[in-house]
Amino acid sequence: MKKVLFMAIAAIAMISCSDDSTSGQGTGGQGGQSKTEPATQVYIQGNKTAATRAAAAKVNKKGAYFFIRLDNRIAGAEDCKSGDYFPQDVFGNTVWLPYNKGYIDADYAYYSRNDDYDKYVYDSKGKATLDAIVEQPQLKSIIKANLNPKLKLKDIDIEDLYVIWYMVKKQKDSWHVDGVLTKKTNKDLSAIPGVGGDIKEENKDLTDKKDDNTVPATGDGNVEVDIHQQAHKDWSEIKTSIHVRDEAAKKVVVEIPLAKENVAEQDDFAIRTWDLKIDTKVYIKGTEYEFGTTNPVQVIVEHQSDKVVITADCTAATEYIQALRKEYGDGVTIEVHTYGKGLTDAQVWEKVKKSTVRVEPAGYKHLKYNGATSAYFGK
Known part of the structure; x- marks a missing residue:
């Protein structure tokens, strides 16, 4: 174990899905296209602009x-x-x-x-x-x-x-x-x-006030999901937040009935812990945890033919979630930003409000999900 002096730790990774011309899934006829096209390119935080840096003779x-x-x-x-x-x-x-x-x-x-x-x-x-x-x-x-x-x-x-x-x-x-x-x-x-x-x-009080009993291992609301149609000045998006405090919740699956053809070519996801972020590794009490496609948390965003499926797989995150709860009285939050296309805001909302959430294993009783909301149309 390595000693670290972080007061609070977190991780963030951004993923952008490729456009159809670079998906690598095939461009054949009706039966030749894969039903699911996974995310492709890994970026650092932020929505990367389409511009590339030109080799300018004089730097501005x-x-x-x-x-x-x-x-x-x-x-x-x-x-x-x-x-x-x-x-x-x-x-x-x-x-x-x-x-x-x-x-x-x-x-x-x-x-x-x-x-x-x-x-x-x-x-x-x-x-x-x-x-x-x-x-x-x-x-x-x-x-x-x-x-x-x-x-x-x-x-x-x-x-x-x-x-x-x-x-x-x-x-x-x-x-x-x-x-x-x-x-x-x-x-x-x-x-x-x-x-x-x-x-x-x-x-120092930020860490001193945390103890094993700040958040119980199980209880109502220890898995919270929020799906919200956000309104920005020049665009709109669907923000899905999955908050897991309980290691008993192995997977959280969100399904948004938005067809692949109505999803823009990029969506972003972030893994956050206790409001602070670094890139790919998290250290709590000197123990290292890795993100992305390895332990402790795996996030899969699928654009299927008729829906977007977001899976937060915490199967391997038992010790990690326990450490977060002990140190910070909190858990891990996965945020997914999905951008629609080809539909009006009203049409998107008609689909988003039919979104469903389930937790594995079946029968988990501490999920809090009150339905999707919209900045345009209310709940």
């Missing part, structure tokens, strides 16, 4: 300010508090100084807008983000920018450290880059060194 550089996490975790793509990062001013607020300034490529093929950012790229391994960064400040320069005496940053031995820049984002017309410190010898992000002890002590 824009100034960006670089910040590093204080709690030693790689956050997800959600907006976080400025006090979670350094450098800070004397009052603990964000600073914008030449010491923590660098440059990014404004023409990089960023992910499209989400609720928090105008555009962004996220990669918890710090690889895709490096393609968007043109020039980054040195770690010692970023530390020099810190003006908050509560953060004992000057005591850090930086010789063995480097920064994983996991997020480049544009927010309110300003560019930011977020990173986390790790050792140069650390290749799997499992032993990120400690920084900002004062901050961790202030948040």
Whole structure:
């Protein structure tokens, strides 16, 4: 087991289904097409835009300010508090100084807008983000920018450290880059060194208040499913959330009667735990859990001829769910975003409200599902 200093951990993976021209399922006649075409391509977080990065002779550089996490975790793509990062001013607020300034490529093929950012790229391994960064400040320069005496940053031995820049984002017309410190010898992000002890002590109650009895192993609502037709400014989607707190629930199967021909060429799914996210591995009390097509959770999204079938397979996740419940008083949430096409919002809703949910093994009594809802038409 490896010691880690994450206060809370999670994982996220994004999957995009290919279009018909690249599905590899055959293009024959009526009987030649497979009834089910599984998801195909794995992406990092976000809806990847169709644009690809052009090899420009001149990079469109824009100034960006670089910040590093204080709690030693790689956050997800959600907006976080400025006090979670350094450098800070004397009052603990964000600073914008030449010491923590660098440059990014404004023409990089960023992910499209989400609720928090105008555009962004996220990669918890710090690889895709490096393609968007043109020039980054040195770690010692970023530390020099810190003006908050509560953060004992000057005591850090930086010789063995480097920064994983996991997020480049544009927010309110300003560019930011977020990173986390790790050792140069650390290749799997499992032993990120400690920084900002004062901050961790202030948040100690977040873990202290968790115990074995926060959420019972079984009980009403320990498997919750929500299917909602969401309304956005320029599009709509069907968001399916499957929340599992109980290891006795081995599989949760959701069927949405939306034909394959009425599903757009991409859908996304995310695996979340306790509101925080990293890429493919989760560490709880030093124990490593892997996601995707291996333990502990497998998510299968099938576009069948007459319906979308979402299966959350937690068969191998017994110890993982128990650890989550003990440490955080919570379980695992799988979110699937499905995008319709060729139908009006009203037509989509007529189908979505007929969705069904079942839990295996049969006879499981603690499912909470009150039917689908719609932002357009109510329940």
